[in-house]
Amino acid sequence: MTSAGAQLFRCIQFEFPWQLGPEPGRYVVREPHAEEASHVLVIATLGAPERRRLAKRRARAVAADVGSQPAAVAxxxxxxxPADALVDEAAAxxxxxxxxxxEHVDDELDRALAVLARAVHAHRLATADPGVPEPRREQALVVRLGYGSGDQVADGRHTEMVELPPPSPNRQRRVHALRxxxxxxxxxxxxxxxxxxEELTLRARADLDAGRARQAALQxxxxxxxxxxxxxxxxxxxxLAELRTRREAVGAAANAALTGELDAVTAAELSDTLERVEAALRARSAGTERAGD
Known part of the structure; x- marks a missing residue:
């Protein structure tokens, strides 16, 4: 139960089967140059294996007739x-x-994932660790929506919460699952x-999907x-000839990205060109086209 008069806040919760990167704790998130917080992000590690000092770690034998057990993972x-409080419990x-x-859940989750991806991206750059993966909804073990008082949601608790079903697999992906x-x-x-x-295009896609249009343009x-x-x-x-007609626009977008954020028109052109490069790569992988066509 929530105490009378306590402010209520929304919360969107994800659980991933690995350590995301940022240390456990509470992080205040603001938009660039903003004074007011837009979100609070709470990171917690569950079921972490006991850490032993490196000096005491030694290899140990495994009996031949005993199957190896999976290691515990964090x-x-x-x-x-979101930092804006709800009016009352009825509104919550x-x-x-x-x-x-x-019709609404994807928008809620996309906004929350953008906040989380921003934190993971900042951690990757702060630690200079290129191996930190980008969090994605389909990789989450559990996704929940709920609300509670500030103390509750900051501590992983809630007044009311629902666990969402896993996203439905895309029909086209099922048809081509074997490819x-x-x-x-x-x-x-x-x-x-x-x-x-292929690798460079994937990096551009990851940046664009995470809202990093400048990095996507350069990549x-x-x-x-x-x-x-x-x-x-x-x-x-x-x-290939159609792609070549876009070379100047791709260069202009990258040059613009060197000096600041992209405008909406340039960002849309960037997205369209990236999709066409991806389509060309799919055609090459599938072997559905001949070079002379």
């Missing part, structure tokens, strides 16, 4: 709390009922090579040039 709980219940509906596995086997078996532009410039060079002869000539 789970991270991230709770995103109404928000919770509305937020979990199919990535077939390609993986081809790559590992030495029958197909990976391209540098896409390199990915784009690599794609033009590496895809020559492996996709339809018409597709």
């Amino acid at each position: 789970t991270t709980r991230a709770t995103v709390i 219940r109404a928000w919770l009922a509305t937020a979990q509906r199919d 990535p596995q077939e390609r993986l086997a081809a790559v590992l078996g030495g029958r197909q090579q990976l391209l540098a532009c 896409l410039r390199v990915a784009f040039e690599a794609a033009l060079a590496e895809l020559d002869g492996s996709v339809a000539a018409a597709r």
